[in-house]
Amino acid sequence: xxxxxxxxxxxxxxxxxLLAEEGHEVVVLEQSREALENIRRQLDVKxxxxxxxxxxxxxxxxxxxxxxxxxxxxxxxxxxxxxFMAKELGAGTTAxxxxxxxxxxxxxxxTKSPTATRKIVRPKKLxxxxxxxxxxxxxxxxxxILSSFYSTPVENFADGTxxxxxxxxEDEALVDKPLSQIEFLKPCVVAAIVREGEVIxxxxxxxxxxxxxxxxxxxxxxxxxxxxxxxxxxxxxxKVVIVGGGQIAFLTAEGLQRQGxxxxxxxxxxxxxxxxxxxxxxxVVLQGDGTDRSFLIxxxxxxxxxxxxxxDSDELNILCGLLAKNLGVPRSLVAINRPGYxxxxxxxxxxxxxxxxxxxxDKITRFVLHGGVxxxxxxxxxxxxxxxxxxxxxxxxADKKISEAGLPKEAVVGAIVRNNTVIIPPRDEVVQxxxxxxxxxxxxxxxxxxxxxx
Amino acid sequence: MEFHNIxxxxxxxxxxxxxxxxxxxxxxxxxxxRIFAVHVIPVERSLPLDTEIASEINRAETILTHIEEIARxxxxxxxxxxxxxxxxxxxxxxxAIEREVDLILIGVTYKKxxxxxxxxxxxxxxxxxxxxxxxxxxxxxxxxx
Numbered sequence: 001x002x003x004x005x006x007x008x009x010x011x012x013x014x015x016x017x018l019l020a021e022e023g024h025e026v027v028v029l030e031q032s033r034e035a036l037e038n039i040r041r042q043l044d045v046k047x048x049x050x051x052x053x054x055x056x057x058x059x060x061x062x063x064x065x066x067x068x069x070x071x072x073x074x075x076x077x078x079x080x081x082x083x084f085m086a087k088e089l090g091a092g093t094t095a096x097x098x099x100x101x102x103x104x105x106x107x108x109x110x111t112k113s114p115t116a117t118r119k120i121v122r123p124k125k126l127x128x129x130x131x132x133x134x135x136x137x138x139x140x141x142x143x144x145i146l147s148s149f150y151s152t153p154v155e156n157f158a159d160g161t162x163x164x165x166x167x168x169x170e171d172e173a174l175v176d177k178p179l180s181q182i183e184f185l186k187p188c189v190v191a192a193i194v195r196e197g198e199v200i201x202x203x204x205x206x207x208x209x210x211x212x213x214x215x216x217x218x219x220x221x222x223x224x225x226x227x228x229x230x231x232x233x234x235x236x237x238x239k240v241v242i243v244g245g246g247q248i249a250f251l252t253a254e255g256l257q258r259q260g261x262x263x264x265x266x267x268x269x270x271x272x273x274x275x276x277x278x279x280x281x282x283x284v285v286l287q288g289d290g291t292d293r294s295f296l297i298x299x300x301x302x303x304x305x306x307x308x309x310x311x312d313s314d315e316l317n318i319l320c321g322l323l324a325k326n327l328g329v330p331r332s333l334v335a336i337n338r339p340g341y342x343x344x345x346x347x348x349x350x351x352x353x354x355x356x357x358x359x360x361x362d363k364i365t366r367f368v369l370h371g372g373v374x375x376x377x378x379x380x381x382x383x384x385x386x387x388x389x390x391x392x393x394x395x396x397x398a399d400k401k402i403s404e405a406g407l408p409k410e411a412v413v414g415a416i417v418r419n420n421t422v423i424i425p426p427r428d429e430v431v432q433x434x435x436x437x438x439x440x441x442x443x444x445x446x447x448x449x450x451x452x453x454x
Numbered sequence: 455m456e457f458h459n460i461x462x463x464x465x466x467x468x469x470x471x472x473x474x475x476x477x478x479x480x481x482x483x484x485x486x487x488r489i490f491a492v493h494v495i496p497v498e499r500s501l502p503l504d505t506e507i508a509s510e511i512n513r514a515e516t517i518l519t520h521i522e523e524i525a526r527x528x529x530x531x532x533x534x535x536x537x538x539x540x541x542x543x544x545x546x547x548x549x550a551i552e553r554e555v556d557l558i559l560i561g562v563t564y565k566k567x568x569x570x571x572x573x574x575x576x577x578x579x580x581x582x583x584x585x586x587x588x589x590x591x592x593x594x595x596x597x598x599x
Contacts (some may be wrong), residue, residue: 106511108504108538115543117502120495120511127579 006052007073053081064090087127095130137359139251155377167230180204186222189438206421217414237305243290244311306331393433411441467559478530543579
């Protein structure tokens with residue numbers, strides 16, 4: 001695909017690297033010479049300096065032949081105009097990062113006559129096919145984690161019948177045994193083992209080491225039971241403390257308040273505190289320093305079920321997360337924008353790092369879909385991609401056994417869904433037309449996998 | 455027979471899919487024919503006409519997205535709109551006049567009310583007041599077979 005990315009900041013450059021790695025032709029438009037120079041040094045992508053919202057720059061980037069235009073600058077209005085202009089010039093799909101929810105809403109157009117038919121003005125009419133709100137995505141993910149028994153996000157496939165979930169190995173009974181000798185309580189496939197940040201494609205003789213993480217593929221109804229084999233389940237959070245009064249904090253607090261969860265928001269800015277307190281009636285808002293240990297103890301943080309750090313500073317979030325962990329909070333979640341900080345956050349024991357950057361990239365990969373693909377998800381800091389294919393009668397893999405289909409050795413077929421029946425493990429199955437096949441593969445091998453389904 | 459501007463009112467019924475497919479066949483793409491799909495949200499008189507009913511808007515968006523997908527599969531360009539009115543029939547006629555359409559195409563099934571064949575309220579109004587041709591595309595309801 002030919003993809004134009006407007007904005008070369010953290011999100012733009014991250015998505016560019018991801019898409020370039022998948023073999024797409026990528027152009028990055030950015031006003032800052034310095035940011036462009038950084039991208040040029042690190043990535044094999046074309047760059048153009050200038051305002052992406054102007055037709056001149058978009059023409060220079062050949063917007064008319066773009067399959068996808070992603071507008072992810074820091075400015076909502078620039079993103080909107082970029083998408084609108086690109087669409088007018090003939091671009092295919094457009095997606096924009098829009099933080100202000102007012103822009104992605106609907107409104108009824110006024111008419112001169114009070115009885116005349118009203119037209120509903122839709123965001124789609126602005127030329128934007130997909131609205132991406134990284135903060136809303138992050139809040140949604142945090143809420144999903146807090147309502148489940150395990151501190152890891154879950155990915156759903158085949159209408160939710162198949163799930164992929166990462167579990168950290170904490171039970172010594174599983175350690176140092178070859179995978180083939182582990183008796184799993186329910187049918188499942190270990191799609192990947194992650195050891196010290198390195199992804200291992202598991203074979204029958206591979207062993208699990210304490211502290212490893214495994215990506216497990218199984219039917220939805222078995223996932224909780226399987227999770228219990230790896231680590232102790234935690235109770236869904238009923239009392240939550242959020243540090244930071246930004247958009248992620250607000251949206252998370254709003255969502256948790258609706259679910260009846262007791263929420264405390266801590267922010268050092270008085271105006272922001274007043275603003276949140278005025279909007280969220282049932283949320284307790286406190287002005288204070290999230291890194292002040294005695295203040296946190298005074299406010300009852302040690303008795304909370306979960307602690308979320310969502311300030312604008314990644315470093316501060318990690319520090320707050322560590323402090324909460326030290327105070328005995330069972331779940332400590334931090335929002336991080338720089339993917340490079342993930343290993344650091346994990347090393348200090350912060351359970352989950354919700355990354356708006358990665359979530360945005362994940363959302364984008366979901367619609368940079370190729371032939372036969374109906375759903376995708378990025379796993380393990382985007383080293384792996386889980387893809388759901390629908391097998392067409394003419395595809396190369398149709399009517400072949402999975403073990404003989406010629407899949408790259410790094411790719412693992414996690415499940416087949418045939419007529420609503422989940423087949424796990426699918427190792428010796430013959431793939432039939434119409435089957436939904438869920439494959440987990442490292443990014444560089446995704447192309448080879450796709451070819452089999454074309 | 456060729457049509458330049460075709461209006462297809464959709465309500466989320468199975469018959470809408472057939473109507474859109476027929477509209478795609480009838481539209482002359484070479485001459486720049488246009489297809490407009492509209493969904494009308496009826497607003498009760500107890501509510502102001504400007505009320506934004508989120509659930510209805512979401513439903514309308516889902517219906518129109520599905521319709522766009524059908525048109526896209528047939529390589530047809532389609533414009534979609536959500537309207538809000540007290541009555542569905544007059545809203546369709548207003549839209550037909552405003553868009554200067556030369557065909558209103560509606561997918562219908564054989565409906566019965568108290569055991570009697572019934573066209574409902576909207577179709578008779580459209581048939582009586584339409585400023586252009588009206589084509590009713592009857593499709594067999596599988597439950598009738």
